[in-house]
Amino acid sequence: MKAKLHCLLIALTTFACIHSAAAQGEAFFRISGPAATAITAFNPDGTIVWSNASVGTSYIVQIAASLSVGTKWVDYVQLSVTNSVNTNLVVAFNPPAGMALVPAGVFTMGDTLDGESDAFPTNVYVSGFYIDVNLVSSNQWAGIYTYATSVGYGFEHGGGGKAANHPVQTVDWFDAVKWSNARSQRLGLTPVYYSNPEFTQVFTNGDVGKTVYANWSANGYRLPTEAEWEKAARGGLIGQRFPWGNVITEALANYYGDTNVYSYDLGPNGYNTAFTNGVAPYTSPQGSFGPNGYGLYDMAGNVLEWCWDWYAESPYPAGSPYLGGADPHGPATGSENVLRGGLWSYYADYARCANRISVSPNYAGDDVGFRCVRWF
Numbered sequence: 001m002k003a004k005l006h007c008l009l010i011a012l013t014t015f016a017c018i019h020s021a022a023a024q025g026e027a028f029f030r031i032s033g034p035a036a037t038a039i040t041a042f043n044p045d046g047t048i049v050w051s052n053a054s055v056g057t058s059y060i061v062q063i064a065a066s067l068s069v070g071t072k073w074v075d076y077v078q079l080s081v082t083n084s085v086n087t088n089l090v091v092a093f094n095p096p097a098g099m100a101l102v103p104a105g106v107f108t109m110g111d112t113l114d115g116e117s118d119a120f121p122t123n124v125y126v127s128g129f130y131i132d133v134n135l136v137s138s139n140q141w142a143g144i145y146t147y148a149t150s151v152g153y154g155f156e157h158g159g160g161g162k163a164a165n166h167p168v169q170t171v172d173w174f175d176a177v178k179w180s181n182a183r184s185q186r187l188g189l190t191p192v193y194y195s196n197p198e199f200t201q202v203f204t205n206g207d208v209g210k211t212v213y214a215n216w217s218a219n220g221y222r223l224p225t226e227a228e229w230e231k232a233a234r235g236g237l238i239g240q241r242f243p244w245g246n247v248i249t250e251a252l253a254n255y256y257g258d259t260n261v262y263s264y265d266l267g268p269n270g271y272n273t274a275f276t277n278g279v280a281p282y283t284s285p286q287g288s289f290g291p292n293g294y295g296l297y298d299m300a301g302n303v304l305e306w307c308w309d310w311y312a313e314s315p316y317p318a319g320s321p322y323l324g325g326a327d328p329h330g331p332a333t334g335s336e337n338v339l340r341g342g343l344w345s346y347y348a349d350y351a352r353c354a355n356r357i358s359v360s361p362n363y364a365g366d367d368v369g370f371r372c373v374r375w376f
Contacts, residue, residue, distance in 0.1 A: 310334025
């Protein structure tokens with residue numbers, strides 16, 4: 001379905017608005033910043049062209065579902081301006097099936113809301129990318145797994161899942177990497193992960209002690225970097241604890257409530273009763289909770305998500321790969337990989353956007369799953 005596009009330019013001191021009647025519904029955008037801007041075009045490919053920007057400053061694209069008195073504008077993406085005239089992709093009208101656009105821009109990685117010692121905030125630029133709307137499901141895993149094993153892939157774990165539309169779990173980091181490669185090959189894309197630095201041997205087998213090399217220019221499916229994951233989880237919101245705001249309830253995510261420990265946890269206490277049917281793990285089906293600002297589900301709770309990065313206790317010091325450049329990939333070496341996003345069996349603090357934990361890449365518990373990303 002080709003979208004109908006309309007432009008509405010509004011003369012205000014700090015922003016202008018555009019309106020798109022896209023295939024996924026209507027959305028209004030405005031650009032807010034230190035000086036008035038003018039949107040000169042909204043193109044069929046989802047890019048906006050805007051001018052009169054103050055070079056060397058930052059602007060925020062905000063989104064609203066409708067225009068009315070008291071319209072609620074929500075932060076969508078932050079842009080660092082290097083030119084007075086800019087073109088930015090804000091909408092993907094035809095993303096890959098089951099994926100959504102995370103637009104390019106700067107975001108604040110980490111926060112100081114809860115005294116994190118390993119997530120001190122810093123600004124990071126991340127290029128635009130597509131990400132799975134949902135966690136990889138048990139059914140989705142099984143389809144690629146069957147193909148992969150038929151063409152020579154070897155997995156350490158077969159993957160589990162409470163039901164077809166629940167997230168796959170009991171897969172380790174190496175399993176997720178190999179599965180991503182198989183997904184790429186099945187769909188005719190270039191795999192990202194290799195057994196050698198020359199990128200001539202696709203990574204299909206092995207686990208303990210294996211070194212995996214990533215071809216970052218490949219167009220195939222891969223695990224998100226830690227920076228990509230956090231930018232996607234925040235959904236465009238700035239300075240919030242969770243993908244939707246600063247408090248959490250079991251109506252918003254699948255986690256273990258404890259209102260006595262965390263002031264921002266509104267509970268109720270214990271496992272989420274909607275999913276405790278006596279059969280563990282108490283994971284939840286796709287779409288059980290609302291999406292975040294980028295249309296992504298379960299970025300907080302359900303199962304933890306593997307990221308590409310090796311874990312570093314202090315990730316943001318001077319000289320860190322998270323500072324001073326675009327699209328950081330984390331430390332060059334390490335012994336444990338990063339997990340993000342919270343889980344069905346643990347407290348609200350794990351579900352925060354800035355929370356970082358790490359385990360051996362060989363860990364394959366019933367609280368761990370993943371989702372994939374890919375370039376345009």
